[in-house]
Amino acid sequence: MYFSIDTDGAVPIYEQIVRQVKLAVADGILVGGQRVPSVRQLASQLAINSNTIARAYQELQADHVLEPLRGRGMIVRRDAINRCTKARNALVADGVRRALADALAGGMTADELREVFEMELQRQSSLIGNGKSREA
Amino acid sequence: MYFSIDTDGAVPIYEQIVRQVKLAVADGILVGGQRVPSVRQLASQLAINSNTIARAYQELQADHVLEPLRGRGMIVRRDAINRCTKARNALVADGVRRALADALAGGMTADELREVFEMELQRQSSLIGNGKSREA
DNA sequence: TCGGGTGTACCGCTGTCATGGTACACCAGA
DNA sequence: TCTGGTGTACCATGACAGCGGTACACCCGA
Missing domain, CATH: 1.10.10.10 (Winged helix-like DNA-binding domain superfamily/Winged helix DNA-binding domain)
Known part of the structure; x- marks a missing residue:
């Protein structure tokens, strides 16, 4: 740890x-x-x-x-573990919600938003993929 | 305003x-x-x-x-407007990045993450769609 | 010139955070 | 029984952020 x-x-x-x-x-x-x-x-x-x-x-x-x-x-x-998984999901959903609120309030379209999301997802996945495997 | x-x-x-x-x-x-x-x-x-x-x-x-x-x-x-658009994009990307970091650190898979994202997107889009049109 | 609007600078209060120190009750092992 | 490890409970301190009150310098229009 x-x-x-x-x-x-x-x-x-x-x-x-x-x-x-x-x-x-x-x-x-x-x-x-x-x-x-x-x-x-x-x-x-x-x-x-x-x-x-x-x-x-x-x-x-x-x-x-x-x-x-x-x-x-x-x-x-x-x-x-149940509690922490729930807490994690709530935490993530809250973060996503916050980012979405900013994006939409700033006039960003849904497609632009998806693009940002997929780009960041790919970036961080590749970082982790090199360090340690997650599904293995 | x-x-x-x-x-x-x-x-x-x-x-x-x-x-x-x-x-x-x-x-x-x-x-x-x-x-x-x-x-x-x-x-x-x-x-x-x-x-x-x-x-x-x-x-x-x-x-x-x-x-x-x-x-x-x-x-x-x-x-x-240029500066603010850039700032908005950076703000959103940062928020997404933060949420992603938490999600992956907590063992959430990419697909689970996409699901959360689409759900929240749909929710907030429908809220705005009812209140005022964005593309019009 | 003067009054009413503007942004700005300064000071002090409050709450939060992190730290350091000390003391206590508890448990396991020698 | 004693020693050393645990978590816990205080208190005091310093640093900092957020905020409010007050006073100031400035500009415009009457």
Whole structure:
């Protein structure tokens, strides 16, 4: 489980962690029962204060993705994958909806929009295709 | 020229105004030479502090979309439409890119993604189609 | 000249975020 | 029993963004 954190971006660090954990669960990289790194461990690995990690884990706990094992760490809940898949779908749909709203408000036609979509899809697919296979 | 402002959302008010002005220019609703409402006028209309409007106008001025007429207001620059169309395309492409990144990181397939896209496109197109015609 | 309109600059308040420090309760293993 | 690891709960601090209030300089028309 690798995290890529952008400390300069507009998105808060704890939110980046929350999102990446959820996407990893949806993708099957993190599975139910699996332990996540401890707050101190992840904090030192990412060179970030442990309170920030703790905040992310608290949010994930509130979202029923992680489960605390008092004194021993936190694990991914068995039923988290369904929730995370739903969350991922909602996240993606929301992003698409937002982009569409801007496009249509700006007078872009549906066909122009499809073109942009397919172009970006091809670009990112090829990037991932080189790095690791997805369907295999 | 109508603005819809969401004071509760995560997006700053001044940024919403900047975006909506740019999209209106790209769409041809605001044309070169046309005057935009004064900061106080728009502020009272939206029940927002005039400084917030002023900040949005300053940003639009820095982006070469608006032009100040000292003591008389601000107008849309003649060459703004090209810039705004480009900005719109970049904005949309960026939004699509972001959504795609989330989708692929979460293990969503390209076909699932296309389905989401077409669904949202159909939804929003029908909304606009009922309200006002776009190609006419 | 003066009044009313314009954009602009400055200051302060508020909330959010990240950090650092400290302390606590809990658990597992030596 | 003790030690070292867990998550959790505070508090204080600094930085920054967003916003509002006020005052200023400018321009136009009466």
